Every structure is written in C-alpha cells, then in structure tokens.
Amino acid sequence: xxxxxxxxxxxxxxxxxxxxxxxxxxxxxxxxxxxxxxxxxxxxxxxxxxxxxxxxxxxxxxxxxxxxxxxxxxxxxxxxxxxxxxxxxxxxxxxxxxxxxxxxxxxxxxxxxxxxxxxxxxxxxxxxxxxxxxxxxxxxxxxxxxxxxxxxxxxxxxxxxxxxxxxxxxxxxxxxxxxxxxxxxxxxxxxxxxxxxxxxxxxxxxxxxxxxxxxxxxxxxxxxxxx
Amino acid sequence: xxxxxxxxxxxxxxxxxxxxxxxxxxxxxxxxxxxxxxxxxxxxxxxxxxxxxxxxxxxxxxxxxxxxxxxxxxxxxxxxxxxxxxxxxxxxxxxxxxxxxxxxxxxxxxxxxxxxxxxxxxxxxxxxxxxxxxxxxxxxxxxxxxxxxxxxxxxxxxxxxxxxxxxxxxxxxxxxxxxxxxxxxxxxxxxxxxxxxxxxxxxxxxxxxxxxxxxxxxxxxxxxxxx
Numbered sequence: 001x002x003x004x005x006x007x008x009x010x011x012x013x014x015x016x017x018x019x020x021x022x023x024x025x026x027x028x029x030x031x032x033x034x035x036x037x038x039x040x041x042x043x044x045x046x047x048x049x050x051x052x053x054x055x056x057x058x059x060x061x062x063x064x065x066x067x068x069x070x071x072x073x074x075x076x077x078x079x080x081x082x083x084x085x086x087x088x089x090x091x092x093x094x095x096x097x098x099x100x101x102x103x104x105x106x107x108x109x110x111x112x113x114x115x116x117x118x119x120x121x122x123x124x125x126x127x128x129x130x131x132x133x134x135x136x137x138x139x140x141x142x143x144x145x146x147x148x149x150x151x152x153x154x155x156x157x158x159x160x161x162x163x164x165x166x167x168x169x170x171x172x173x174x175x176x177x178x179x180x181x182x183x184x185x186x187x188x189x190x191x192x193x194x195x196x197x198x199x200x201x202x203x204x205x206x207x208x209x210x211x212x213x214x215x216x217x218x219x220x221x222x223x224x225x226x227x
Numbered sequence: 228x229x230x231x232x233x234x235x236x237x238x239x240x241x242x243x244x245x246x247x248x249x250x251x252x253x254x255x256x257x258x259x260x261x262x263x264x265x266x267x268x269x270x271x272x273x274x275x276x277x278x279x280x281x282x283x284x285x286x287x288x289x290x291x292x293x294x295x296x297x298x299x300x301x302x303x304x305x306x307x308x309x310x311x312x313x314x315x316x317x318x319x320x321x322x323x324x325x326x327x328x329x330x331x332x333x334x335x336x337x338x339x340x341x342x343x344x345x346x347x348x349x350x351x352x353x354x355x356x357x358x359x360x361x362x363x364x365x366x367x368x369x370x371x372x373x374x375x376x377x378x379x380x381x382x383x384x385x386x387x388x389x390x391x392x393x394x395x396x397x398x399x400x401x402x403x404x405x406x407x408x409x410x411x412x413x414x415x416x417x418x419x420x421x422x423x424x425x426x427x428x429x430x431x432x433x434x435x436x437x438x439x440x441x442x443x444x445x446x447x448x449x450x451x452x453x454x
Contacts, residue, residue: 086320089313092392092401093320099391100327164326165319174319 001035002027003059005047008038009120009194013225016120016193018106019068021186021221023056026072026179028217030081034058041125068186069098072179084179097172097180100161105187108155109199111137115145116195120227148197156201166209177216185213185221193226228262229254230286232274235265236347236421240452243347243420245333246295248413248448250283253299253406255444257308261285268352295413296325299406311406324399324407327388332414335382336426338364342372343422347454375424383428393436404443412440412448420453 004024007017015021015036027034039046039055050057050066057066058074065074076084076091085091114133118141121129130141137144162184165172172180188210191199200206214221231251234244242248242263254261266273266282277284277293284293285301292301303311303318312318341360345368348356357368364371389411392399399407415437418426427433441448 083316086316087314088317088401089310089405089407090316090320092313092396092399092405093317093324093407095395095401096327096388096392096399096407097320097323100323100388103387103391160330161323161327164330165323168322169319172319172323174315174322178316178319180316180320180323 001033004034004036005039005055005057006036007055008040008122010122011120011225012038014120014193014227015224016117016190017055018109018187018190019054020056021189022068022179022182023058023071023186024220025182025186025213025217026075026084027058028220029084029177029179029182030075030079032075032079032081040122041128042122069095072182076179082176084182086173086176086178090173090178094178094180094183098183101183101187104158105184108158109187109191111144112148112152112155112199113145113191113195113197115141116197116227120194152197152199155199156204159200159206162209163205166205170209170212177213181213185210189221189224192221193224195227228260231261231263232266232282232284233263234282235267235349237349238347238452239265241347241420241454242451243344243417244282245336245414245417246281247283248416249295249406249409250285250298250413251447252409252413252440252444253302253311254285255447256311256404256406256409257302257306259302259306259308267349268355269349296322299409303406309403311409313400313403313405317400317405321405321407321410325410328410328414331385332411335385336414336418338371339375339379339382339426340372340418340422340424342368343424343454347421379424379426382426383431386427386433389436390432393432397436397439404440408440412437416448416451419448420451422454 006015006020008015044053047053047055047057050064052066056068056071057064058071065071072084085094118126118129134140169175171177172184188200233242233247235242271280274280274282274284277291279293283295283298284291285298292298299311312321345353345356361367396402398404399411415427
C-alpha cells in the first residue's frame, strides 16, 4: 500500500495542505488505497528520507516521490486506473493549470486565510508558521488577512478562467474529471478545511463544481474534517 | 481551399487580430493552405453568411465556422495532420488556457496598446473602433493607454503561469507545439503587429519561446507585417 505523509493540524484528523489534497484526489482517481501519516511543518526528520522538507511525499514499495506534480506524473506513468491527464497534451496543458493555480490561487487564498491557518496548526508548528509566513509577506499574519471582506471580490474575479472553462463542460477535464480538477479543488480544500471565510461565491458555478468534486471517490472531499 | 476572413488594418497586409492569429497558426499546424480575405470591423455584410459579426470565420467546402475556439475544434475533428490538442484531456485543458488568455492577456494587452490600434485600423473603422472601445472601458483610448510604462510590469507578472510552464518544456504543448501555443502566441501577435511598445520582456523566456513560435510553419509569424 502507498504511504502518504500528509500535513495535519493540532487535530491530527485535520488535513489541509492544498498540495496533499491534489495527491489524495489523484490517488483516489487511480483507485489506489493509501495510508496517510499525519505530519507537521516541523517534522523535518520524519521525511528526511525523501531528501527534502515538504509534503506531499509518497512511498510506494520503496520508491519515494515528493512534490505533488511529480507524484501525479509518477502515478500516471505507473498505475492503472483512469487517466489523470487524458493524454500527452492533457499532461502538458495541466502543467499550465498547475502553474496558474500556484501563482494565482495559492497566494490569493493565503492572503484571505493565513491568520486562520495559525489557529489550526499544531502548537509546536506555530512559531515556525508565523515566522516563515511573516517573512514571506513582510507583514504580520494579522495585517495580511486584514480587510479580506473587501479583497475577496478581486480574488473571485481572478477565478474567471475556471468559471469560463466550466461553462463548456462539467469538469476542468471535460466530460470526466482530470488532474486539473484535483489541482484547483485540492487548493480550495485548503480554505474549506481551515476557515469559515467564503473564498469562493457559495452560490456560484465554482461552488457547484466543487460540490461535485467533493462527492467523487466515495465522497472523499465531503468527508474531510473541517474546523 | 479554406477561406478565412481575417481582420486587416488600413494597410490590407497588416493582419493583427489575436483570434485570427490563433486560427492561422492552427491551420498551418494542420498543414492546411488558406486563402485569407482582408476584413474590417465595419464590413458586417461581408460575413453575414456566418450568422454573426466577428472574425475569424472560415469557409471550408461550403461549411462555415466562426469563433476561434470552434474553428480549432472543427479542424481537430475534420483535418489530418498533427493534433492541435494532443488528446481529449489536452482539448479540455486547452479550454482553460483559452479562458485564461481571453480574461487576462487580452484585456491586459488592450490597456497597453489600444490607442496604438486606432492608428492602424482602416479609416472607415476608426469611429466604430473608438466608440466601441471607449464604451467598453468607460474612458477615452488615450486615458486607457496612459501610464503604460508604469503598468506593464504588472501585466508581465500576470504571465507567470506561462513562464512556469515553459520552465518544464519547450512548448506549452510539451515536447511539441499545440493549440495552447497558438492561443498565447496568437494573442501576442496582436501587439507585435500593431505597436512598438514591448508588452513582454524582450530578454525573457516568453520572448525566447515566442521567437520559436514565430519560426514555426515556414516562419509564418516572423513573416507577418508589423507597423
């Protein structure tokens, strides 16, 4: 069975990494059972075997793969089950969607929920979390998150490509879900699990699509613990 | 032979529509010869046969297709030659890239070159062009374009997903060019043909990639007339 080191909060059942969610959806899409190991930001030694310091990390019969994109490619190339990418063009174009998500959605959501995240991370992680994120933003977590009610509309507008793509098809993958759905929905799971703040319009088409993703794979996303 | 109604300026050889360029690259990718018909914004009657008022419009043995995305799908489904999408996932994911380009790149470039565009459109199109674009922006063309030297950096930052995707592969399509390359490069042709203003960093990786696209298909893009 594949093992996944999966970011957890103070509550070991609270699993909120946007990158680990991409991997969990991809594993489920391939029909692969997984044993997850709760991991905290400061558990550096626990994943030293991977040669780097971030999750997701998977172990598959002695093979170790880190980085959510590399894991998706590894699963596509080694596992049976439905395709994650839908062919070579799908894989290349999914890279663009991954890059867009990492450069637009991840920083955008961070500015809306980063102070909420501090409340859920493990006690031992809190100093690391505050210091590393405040260094990244150059401001306190409280300052970064301030005014989110006024800023959320701009973030929602930045999701226009998702809305437009979903006008044409039920999934970002087209007629069937693909890893593109996992990338974007996995990133939204980050906010869903950790914050009551509505980063997406609860009445809009992205929320409707996210609801469909939550119900995939035996309601994997729906069953996730939230604060 | 396929016929394409192609937006032209006062100079009939100046062809600058970002949507027509997507179609011209796609036709060339499929190895299909095309006869282009210069068209101006106010030539509404000339494409009335298509049931709508915008270019690109292609005619292929009596079959009429308008809208650059619909044309790409039509060519993929009916023509031989290299695939535009690289499979079903590639097609679905290219829709996202098309949506991102239309909602981020097209409006972004418009604010940088819209006054320059007025200088190249046909004399008879100028009143329509000014009125329609000023109504869209709620400001004069001169006001929209003002301060572009200060604003261009933000536009270039918004192209980060393109830069990140090109770190992983030579083309947005991966090992080979795909319609994703045509979408983004076709949109950059709009600025290249009509304005001396450098919307992309001339020394950056996007410029290097665009140079490779310009050299495809017998240097189709490189040969295009510019102001």
